[in-house]
Amino acid sequence: MIDISWFELSISYVFLLIPYILIRKYKIGLTKDLFISIARMTVQLLFVGVYLEVIFRLNYWWLNVLWLIIMFVVTSSTVLSRTKLKKSFFLPIFFSVLISVFLFLGFVVVFVLKLDNFFDAPYIIPIAGMLIGNCLSDLVVSLNTFINNINKQQNTYYFAIANGASQKEALEPFYRSALKIKYNQSLAAMAVIGLVSLPGMMTGQILGGSTPEVAIKYQLLIMLTIFTTTSLSNFLALKFICKKLINDYNCIK
Amino acid sequence: MIEIRDITVRFENKTPLENFSLSIARGEKYILEGVSGKGKSTLLKSILGFVELSQGEIICDGIKLSKENLVEYRSKIAYLPQSLNLDFETLEDLIYYPFSFAINKPLRPSIEQIEEIFSSLKLNISLLKQNLNEISGGEKQRAIFASIMLLKRPIVLLDEPASSLDSVSAMAVWDYIYSQKDTTFICVTHNDIYNK
Numbered sequence: 134m135i136d137i138s139w140f141e142l143s144i145s146y147v148f149l150l151i152p153y154i155l156i157r158k159y160k161i162g163l164t165k166d167l168f169i170s171i172a173r174m175t176v177q178l179l180f181v182g183v184y185l186e187v188i189f190r191l192n193y194w195w196l197n198v199l200w201l202i203i204m205f206v207v208t209s210s211t212v213l214s215r216t217k218l219k220k221s222f223f224l225p226i227f228f229s230v231l232i233s234v235f236l237f238l239g240f241v242v243v244f245v246l247k248l249d250n251f252f253d254a255p256y257i258i259p260i261a262g263m264l265i266g267n268c269l270s271d272l273v274v275s276l277n278t279f280i281n282n283i284n285k286q287q288n289t290y291y292f293a294i295a296n297g298a299s300q301k302e303a304l305e306p307f308y309r310s311a312l313k314i315k316y317n318q319s320l321a322a323m324a325v326i327g328l329v330s331l332p333g334m335m336t337g338q339i340l341g342g343s344t345p346e347v348a349i350k351y352q353l354l355i356m357l358t359i360f361t362t363t364s365l366s367n368f369l370a371l372k373f374i375c376k377k378l379i380n381d382y383n384c385i386k
Numbered sequence: 387m388i389e390i391r392d393i394t395v396r397f398e399n400k401t402p403l404e405n406f407s408l409s410i411a412r413g414e415k416y417i418l419e420g421v422s423g424k425g426k427s428t429l430l431k432s433i434l435g436f437v438e439l440s441q442g443e444i445i446c447d448g449i450k451l452s453k454e455n456l457v458e459y460r461s462k463i464a465y466l467p468q469s470l471n472l473d474f475e476t477l478e479d480l481i482y483y484p485f486s487f488a489i490n491k492p493l494r495p496s497i498e499q500i501e502e503i504f505s506s507l508k509l510n511i512s513l514l515k516q517n518l519n520e521i522s523g524g525e526k527q528r529a530i531f532a533s534i535m536l537l538k539r540p541i542v543l544l545d546e547p548a549s550s551l552d553s554v555s556a557m558a559v560w561d562y563i564y565s566q567k568d569t570t571f572i573c574v575t576h577n578d579i580y581n582k
Contacts, residue, residue, distance in 0.1 A: 286471055
């Protein structure tokens, strides 16, 4: 594969001026976040090569599990900070992602790939990474929608509760709008895949020497698994969050 | 019918209700008028159990407000909050919304019942099939009021029921309220149209 020089790579950072100017011009208030996210991404990716090399070489099941747990913790913390939720919501988010990812990761590893070692690092870490990463971006979108709506439309919730709705019935419109945002985004991305966008994993596999057929089969598997995993994690996160958000009197805390 | 005994509601930096007591008999209409921030809406939310009481107790139709009997307690009350934004396609969807809740399904009103209340509130029945975007704020407000009245609860709590209404429509609402002899109302309003 053609290598990229560090100089050429660094030029691509200059293009960040475009999002920077837009964020400043429209006073979006995310300038600091832009720099932090880019810096985090750069540092993390530089280090992840080293980590993964060590982890893949050792391939201890406990080390791989530890790495996965770190991924879940970082994801949950990031969701909290991007949704402005209190720290007490950490565990509901953590478990919603953990349950969803392990369920579908289990399907891929045991049923499809039929690996002898469930925690085989070269498979489980990249696949889990893709699932967790997509859960993160979808959760930020859907939880922000849910929290904004429930804060702005508390009267709608209280109208329903006071006039006979159960908590589940009163929350239904809020779940609907949050999940609709998530599905609109996911379905739009899926609808153009292969035509407009070539997914990173497939491109990477082809560049790495796999045949397009193998790359496509992996990509389809991953796309479907991502879609179902993010669906479940969004649903569970909304349910778990509401357990903490709503008190015994069905009031929003 | 409604017994409010020595209640105090405290928030972080203010106490909107302190040692407040009130007794309202069946069929009475109780109107709370005044400027914002005096605890009127808080009183309605306290009756519904939506704000925590620092002290005191509330009894509605013989049932004490507590988390153990919340469903039964709230089943005695209908509530119309202010500035409600219900997102539905047609007015009919909005009218039937409270009847989509499991507990209210047996009470789903007939078209004749809707016609009757619409007529009292000076609403045209043809509005029922119209898109909500084509309906004025006042018509929507009266339709939501009609919807909760069709629940036929013995106690009705209204927060600014006439805020978006012209004087004729507001009078229709107030006249309807006063025609309901057995229903107990507590209304919060800035609008002194009824007194006029």
